[in-house]
Amino acid sequence: MRVLRGRPSTWAPNGASRAIAVGVFDGVHLGHRHVLGVLRERAAVSGLEPGVLTFDPHPLAVVIPQRAPAMLTGLGHRIELLGGLGVELVAVLEFDDAVRGWSPATFVTETIAGALAAELVVVGEDFRFGRDRTGHVGLLREMGTALGFETEVVPLVGEDSPVSSTRIREMIAAGDMTGAASALGRPHELWGEVVAGEGRGRSIGIPTANLAIPRGMAVPAAGVYAATAGRSADEALPAVVNIGTRPTFDGEGITVEAHLLDFDEDLYGGTLRLRFIARIRDERRFETAETLVEQIHRDIAQARALFGGAATADS
Secondary structure, eight states, rough: OOOEOGGGGOOOOOOOOOOEEEEEOOOOOOOHHHHHHHHHHHHHHOOOOEEEEESSOOOHHHHHHGGOOOBOOOOHHHHHHHHHOOOOOOEEEEEOOHHOOOHHHHIIIIIIIIOEEEEEEEEEOOBSSGGGOOHHHHHHHHHHHHOOEEEEOOOOOSSOOOOOHHHHOOOOOTTHHHHHHHHTTSEEEEEEEEOOOOOOHTTOOOOEEEEEEOOTBBBOOOOOEEEEESSSOOOEEEEEEEEEOGGGGGGSSEEEEETTTOOOOOOTTTTEHHHHHHEHHHEOOOSHHHHHHHHHHHHHHHHHHHSSSSOOOOO
């Protein structure tokens, strides 16, 4: 898969005839996958290279910074997911005040019809583009007719309500990891560098990997979760994750700490991926470190049961 970044004037596509899906695709959820499925099918029938035009940062982070959404996927994760779904080209448009000011016509001529020379454009039915989101799918069809590309508009997915990144963010903020996974088509993930913590986990016999989560990511509600942890997309080690302020120790600020079951390797400095499987309990304050340790062992036992292992605490 090829990745183009920055301004369209710097992109150097390989000259292939291509079909392009356009959107932020944050989360690459089931609705996005439906759009990408149509892209792949249409591209295969027409002999086109399937590609995606996406944006970084999220346009709302520039247009209304105070309403910037918590991101379900970092850019690297988003690109990885798109590649896994058969996308062969990802063009990442740097969204800034200049791009924000583009008219719908400028947006299309600079990107879709210009640098990417698309013959087919695939979008969801709620797609908007250009300054103040004044462009809509009807206008895109009209411009396609004039500029030589076909437009395929894909209906939203969801029986009761459409699958959306906004709804998934609400589920994650509420700690509903089962609902989020159902809408995403996979567990929600957090990626972070393993950094030094205060060492309390090791001091009580339950070492944890402390993750530095990039700002702006969708972090689950405070609580304890069963998750898998991995240093790559292929690794999935069972873990118990605590998210919160560590109230038993009068902690400050939100921390993300993962205890990997039956694991004793050095993780410092590397990136760890957490995939959230289920919420075990709320975070709460314990009167003593001893009662906290007892509860953590119960959490570990519950996680083992969820993973199909022996429902016993770590020794």
